[in-house]
Amino acid sequence: MYTLGEFIIENRDYFSYSTEELLRLFSSIKLASKAIHKEVNKAGLTEKIIGSSGITNIQGENQQKLDNFAHKAFIESFKSRNVVCGIASEESKDFIVINNKKENPLQNQYIVLIDPLDGSSNIDVNVSIGTIFSVYIRKSPIQMNVTIEDFLQRGNQQILAGYIIYGSSTILVYSIGNGVHGFTLDPSVGTFYLSHHNLSFPKEGKIYSINEANYTKFSNGIRKFIRYCQENKNKENRSYTARYIGSLVGDFHRNMIQGGIYIYPKNASYPEGKLRLIYECNPIAFLTEQAGGKASDGKRRILDIEPKKLHQRTPFVCGPTEMVSKLEEFMDNCG
Ligand code: AHG
Ligand code: MN
Ligand code: MN
Secondary structure, eight states, rough: OOOOOHHHTTTGGGOSSSHHHHHHHHHHHHHHHHHHHHTTTGGGOOOSSSEEEEEOOTTTTTHHHHHHHHHHHHHHHHHHHEEEEEETTOSSSSEOOOTTTOOOOOOEEEEEEEEEEEEEGGGGGGGOEEEEEEEEEOOOOSOOOHHHHHSOGGGGGEEEEEEESSSSSEEEEEESOEEEEEEETTTTTEEEEEEEEEEEOSSSSSEEEOOGGGGSSSSSSHHHHHHHHHHHOOOTOOOEEEEESHHHHHHHHHHHHHOOOOEEEOOOOOOOSSSSSIIHHHHHHHHHHTEEEEESSSBBBGGGOOOSSOOOOEEEEEEEEEHHHHHHHHHHHOO
């Protein structure tokens, strides 16, 4: 059985930068995700993790205690490895500057973007949640502190993206541009082992994932696509099936393995969409394309969008290419 570390070394030629630095990045990600795994697995037993922190975050959303715990775990873990120069997180209004120039003059080039805890509404009810991460090379000179431009890069500049799903088991899924690979945590030894080599979307999907409670707030194109999913019959003469967890990571993970489309369109309550471009949609779009699928905002490729601000939202759709193209067709024709 391959460990994640062994797999990274075996595939080092696909990474254009230092293998040692990549291992350091993963060492931070593994450490924080194991700390979260540990807390999640005893969530029912402790008030420390269940419930709201009482804070409203920059998104205007009620921050959960685990959102805060996960944010701190990742920030501390990245800081301690001296390999990252800046972090943007869903739970922090501004980006965080990590000034490690003195100790580490050459290793000061990685920018990390994270959604530390995705699917917060599922924490207290024992349903799958996740972490999403994404890594870029800074654009500003290495001697300076990072600037906002380092964080507002197009998604097509990502050098590493992935997620951790804390589900029936804890799985880390990532890509450096040579396919998508998943590693399951064996909690008894605290090691991630290769369990899902070369994940890709099945060509024909039959799942659609959308919060249908917003139906009356959707555009005509989205409504018609939902109708199409309900009426269209596949080979077994049955219509598509609906699955929606309410955690992008969980919904995406299932859809990539079983074949399905995830849609979070704009609606009357979220006129620009709900999901955040740089630390939710871009990493998932990168993985989608690496898994042979397509990710768009209904019109444009997600990875080509130029971000204008840190917490920018966007409509989002990802899944098998044919399903996403079908949805875009409905949007073109009906708006
Ligand atoms: P987060 O917990 O990081 O704020 O993200 C929640 C997001 C996403 O994961 C999920 O798919 C979506 O919000 C669910 O939104 P609705 O409850 O509006 O369906
Ligand atoms: Mn999220
Ligand atoms: Mn979150």
